[in-house]
Amino acid sequence: MKNLFFSMVFLLSFLFFLAHVSEAAITCGTVDVKAASCVTFATGKDTKPSAACCSGLQQLTQSVKSVDDKKTICRCLKAGVQKFNGVQDKFLSKIPDACKIKVTFPVSLSINCETIR
Template sequence: MPRLLACITFFVLIFGSAVTGESNNCSKGANYFFPCINYVGGFSPKPAKDCCSGLEELNKMTKEKEGPENICQCIEDMAYVTNVPFIASRVQSLPEDCHIHLSFPISISMNCSR
């Protein structure tokens, strides 16, 4: 049931972005981070391969103008919309668990305006 709810809210997030004219970067960012929800929400013991490859894509997006801020805001919005409480230690360990060095900070207390 939590997975179904997460899927539904994910599509609402994506559709809502398109309707409000929000940048397509958030749609892409949400799509890349979505496979990580089961791990950071505590539903799976390790991140899925799609999660790790999505983090690599998010890393590439940070090179775009205002990329890190957009990605941060996207992840924050996804956490709010999916209503899945992210486990702080899992969010913090994502880069290590995926064997990736992120060029942007990731935590449950991110400040997207920095």
Template structure:
């Protein structure tokens, strides 16, 4: 068997035997970075969110694909929302107004146990 064939077989088998972890891969620093452009809008804004905010919301939505990521993002969002006073109606509509789907709204009262 040639070396090339051996490497191909090892590569293929490796993809099946690599352990899959259910731990979250998203960090609070990523969530904070994505939502930072939304803070002034959520605390004192009105109307539609700014484009930079929506870009961050869309990035966050794309990064939260697993249940573990959604729960981790929820905890970070809840913590961020508790650190500032957000307008509830803006927080609840943020993802929708940005054309994205987040696992939770940007509210300090969100129940992260139900996220999945």
């Protein structure tokens, strides 16, 4: 009976662990895919963000569940824009309003992602 009890506790603990592990965290790969179509606006080649850009960023904002998610997205975006020449703050800062996305921090190349709350 004692072994059965410990087996059940172990099984329940293991299932609980699996349930939490299976929840996918936001990855830079996901962020890159969702934000890729924003590059032409961020570099000034387009006059407004594309529908795909806004849709991708809206999907990212909907996936945010915690402050850590915000910080991860921020870090990924900062790393991602460094791959493209010509990305400018004056364009980046316009994306939230143009896409009707509410963000609680300034969108800038110089943002310190660790300060996001």
